[in-house]
Amino acid sequence: MNRQTLIKNAKIVNEGKVVEGDILIEDKIIKQIDSSISVKSADVIVVDAEGSFVIPGMIDDQVHFREPGLTHKANIETESKAALAGGITSFIEMPNTNPQTTTVEKLEEKFAIAAETSHANYSFMFGGTNDNLDEILKVDPKTVAGLKLFLGSSTGNMLVDDPKVIEKIFSSTDMVISVHCEDEATIKANLAKYKEEYGDDIPIEKHPIIRSEEACYISSSKAIELAKKTGARLHVFHLSTGKETNLFSNKTPLKDKKITAEVCVHHLWFSDEDYAKKGSHIKWNPAVKTAQDRNQLWKALLEDKIDVIATDHAPHTLEEKSNVYTKAPSGGPLVQHALVALFEAHHQGKISVEKLVEKACHNPAILFNVEKRGYVKEGYYADLVIVDPQNPWTVNKNNILYKCGWSPFEGNTFKSRITHTFVNGKLAYHNFKVLDVKAGERLTFNR
Template identity: 75%
Template sequence: MKAVLIKNANIVNEGKIVKGDVLVQDGRIAEISETISAKSSDTKVIDADGSYLMPGMIDDQVHFREPGLTHKADIESESKAAVAGGITSFIEMPNTIPQATTIELLEDKFDIAAKTSWANYSFMFGGTNDNIDEILKVDPQKVAGIKLFLGSSTGNMLVDNPKVLEEIFSKTKLLISAHCEDEATIKQNLEKYKAEYGEDIPMELHPIIRSEEACYISSSNAIKLAKKTGARLHVFHLSTEKETHLFSNNKPLAEKQITAEVCIHHLWFTDEDYKTKGSKIKWNPAVKTQNDRDGLLKALLDDRIDVIATDHAPHTLEEKNNKYLNAPSGGPLVQHALVALLELYHKGKITLEKIVEKFAHNPAILFQIKERGYIRKGYKADLVLVDLNSPWTVKKENLLYKCQWSPFEGTIFKSRVTHTLVNGVVVYENTKFANKSNPERLTFNR
């Protein structure tokens, strides 16, 4: 494997920015110093003067749609888009077809990723009302965790039996990640607006139907159950300011039993954007008010919210262009997540150090991912270089998603990813894919 020497970079790592060089050999970070000389003539040297070197981002929640939904996306296409966006590792969700609710079906997904992924990978095991025996077979050192849909499920993955929920929370040693929205509240709201509008429910009512109350009821109940049973609970994609007060910042992340995540779209869009974006910003949980967006950012900065993710969940434009009741929720985000966060940096809303903490360091801590998430000697060389002053416009021609649309189309980003290294290989360089990646299955220090 060819050595890579990154020279003169502004290294963003562990709360600091320092100028220096990083040498990569045999897939790992071999040396970090103020100045390093190439050890051999065939070392690839990247002059990063003026650019910022970060650990590769770790996205703890994506839907890459394979197997069974590959008309929307697949592991190869979406992981390639992720790498171009500076994401070098992902954790994918179980609601594919078939759903990853047995060990055998879970391993089928690992097999696909081993052959086609461009980024390092792991998968969530899916919980149901009747697969506790399979849940207890999962090896915590080889699988990211268990995903529970406590609302908004597909197939049979809504876990709504209280006795089953308590049994899962009590018995599993896995980290439990939960989608929290109260189905009864949503159903009641939906029926009200169906009675008023029939098939023509305005898209702007999405955050009223999938309301703050629905989110808060479900999140608070999950937290109560976690406290009762001692389970390790991670609440996915908070969308309301009210929910942020359910979480604390009174201890280091590694010591927390209950943690939370926020997604890019909830930090970027508000309910005002439904007028122009329509179903393209229809997610579950819904994009809500400016007060919610501001509250989520505040909680992220003061460490009540622990990580940033994308909840990348593509659908075809044909599917998204349906009326409210038939337009699926979700959208593509991995290619533009980091540059969107860097736009918030340019606006003075977040520091580079905090972006790296929440999108690289903390996912590694939270999931106990082995040897990733930091720029440290001996760690796997998952690295991303960004130019903070290289404006570009999101257009159909530069989209890498299989679905070929983005809620960011027309947006001008000031920053761009120039290089991405996965396990020491320069995979992406100056808008081109330079080499085939050599991704690895994530392993966990548990």
């Protein structure tokens, strides 16, 4: 007997519309969507979604789950559970683990870990370095999300700073090349200036001045210029400045764009005014910048110059975060709270639910050619999230699922609550509880 679940009375959000109706799931797949569905089988599980939105599971195109090698901070199992609690059903994880994912062998080792432990659907990016072009050319684009280049400082040898190498990589692969853009020389010069003044204990408020607008713009404009020259398919991660948004166009449909951009939830939520209260808990690279930058990022997102919303989930322990400025690592945990933060922005009138779903669910699927996910459509995998828009809750230590045990949103009350998350047709999360179901599968790509 096929396993069936019937979601009744839902406000279904898909492709720019909200439609009231029912969704029938059979095994892993959305079998039927209609205004009213009745099923004769006594075995069907019925979920009443009255008053709630049903959206496709969010596809997060940028996370750091710290496995292998950095598992005191996080691992694929713990963070994929937190992701489900946050309505993220698929994630693409980054290569700067230890060892780094810069050989095909190390990439396959990560896939093997995820196959055993991931509660959400998964893929990984392959990491480019100054000297691994041979390995890049071995990667099968049908089975891997894409290529990640750090064009600003990174751990180990992952900084790609040789212009000839960058051009060679851009010219040699058809994969989506995702880039972290910050100019290393600019950052080093700024850091030296403040170290001279303060030593290692630089005030956190200087972070967006050290990792400045100029550092971001120099790097992203160079990457875009090179992509235009070589015809590479470029995706610029985590825009943080209003100035950079002028580098992107909204004149072409996403499926035809060669140069795309992402913004992360923290750059849409926080500004430099929050450093005084939050300190290193909101120390990210690129840095959270001014309220004006934040407004311009929102504007570019709504105008379709920015294509995707993601998290850049990058946990560190509280002990690591409590170091002085030069020793406190950048990054913070976000997957559990990103979607409810976006719904909070909806309540504030900043974004419609339809647009939110476009940027967090549909567009990552289009951009990375993810197969049969990112939509509420018949024949697609049943990765679905039920969001109650009027069910307030407060983030606190007791309901945080990250292995690191903290969140930059602690103390925040969100109006919306994720009540159910389905992965491949299985209910995997329900009302603050991750169920004992490992339904995650390796993402596949239509390429």
